[in-house]
Each structure stands twice: as structure tokens, then as C-alpha cells.
Amino acid sequence: MFNKILVAYDGSETATNALNKAIEMKMTLKDSFLEVVHVFQMVTAVLGDAVLTAPIMVQDELYEAAEVIANEAKQQVAHLPFASATLLDGGPPAKVILNYADEHQFDLIITGSRGLGTFKELLLGSVSYEIVQHAKIPVMIVK
Ligand code: ATP
Ligand code: MG
Ligand code: MG
Incomplete structure (x- = not known):
């Protein structure tokens, strides 16, 4: 069903939950490939x-x-076999992740609902929100 799974990871609690779910899922999907990405973004104002x-x-x-x-x-x-983790840079995390998923033909993106941001009132952070809004493939958001 899903052969190439991309996990967006920022070290936060929900991203850790997302990664754990992705690993569980990968183990049930024969021959699937899992890649975890963390995006570095330059600080600008x-x-x-x-x-x-x-x-x-x-x-x-x-x-x-x-x-x-x-x-x-x-x-x-x-x-895990067929699994890797990569540090990406080059822009805002959601855009970088969406482009990467496109370019490398992933078929599922898994993210945490919130990240390292401190404002926790909303269900989704801006990165997970933008990913689910613009992705052309299924997105799984883990709380
Ligand atoms: P905000 O950043 O909008 O203040 P937040 O930090 O609480 O809010 P997000 O940044 O949207 O929430 O994080 C939600 C999920 O998006 C994370 O759990 C993670 O899966 C992914 N994510 C966020 N930042 C990155 C990043 N730099 N690289 C990879 N994945 C990320
Ligand atoms: Mg964040
Ligand atoms: Mg942010």
C-alpha cells in the first residue's frame, strides 16, 4: 500500500510519536522504504x-x-533495513519537505501534530498545517 514513507522529524514529542508509528508501519509493509528528514532553516528577519x-x-x-x-x-x-535519516536545508521546512516528497516520489508523509513551538493552543503547528494543506499524497498526523 505505502512503499515510500517520509517522516518529518524535529525532535519534539509528537514527532517522536510520528517516527515510532512510522517504524511500526514500515515493519508491517514488506519492502517498504522509510526516510526521516529534519530541515534546518536559516534564521532571518x-x-x-x-x-x-x-x-x-x-x-x-x-x-x-x-x-x-x-x-x-x-x-x-x-x-532497520531500507531506512535512513537525512538533514535537509534550503528553506522553510514545509516547502522543503513537500518538494522532497515530490522529487523522490514518496507516497505517504507522516508528521507530528505539534513541534518545538511554544504556542500550543492550536491542534496543528504551521509546518504540519502547511504539509497537510498542500501535499499531493496522503498525510498522517500523529498526536
Ligand atoms: P510552529 O512551528 O508553527 O510554531 P510547532 O513547532 O508547535 O508550531 P510544527 O513546527 O508545525 O509545530 O511541527 C509539527 C510537526 O511538523 C512536527 O512534529 C514535525 O513532524 C514537523 N516539523 C516541524 N518542523 C520541522 C523541521 N524543521 N524538520 C522536519 N520536520 C519538522
Ligand atoms: Mg515548529
Ligand atoms: Mg515555527
């Missing part, structure tokens, strides 16, 4: 017409934090 970028040292530190999250995911899938 728009001020009028100018786009301000955080100092390089701050970016470096954030990139290292992203590597830690990606490595966590790698460890989680290390015991």
Missing part, C-alpha cells in the same frame, strides 16, 4: 525591504543543533 540574517556564529550553533536532531533520527532507524 525581514525589516522593510531588508532581509536580516542572524550572525554566522548563531547559525553555526543552530546548524549543530539540527545535526543532533538528525543524528537522533539516524539512531532510531539504524536497526
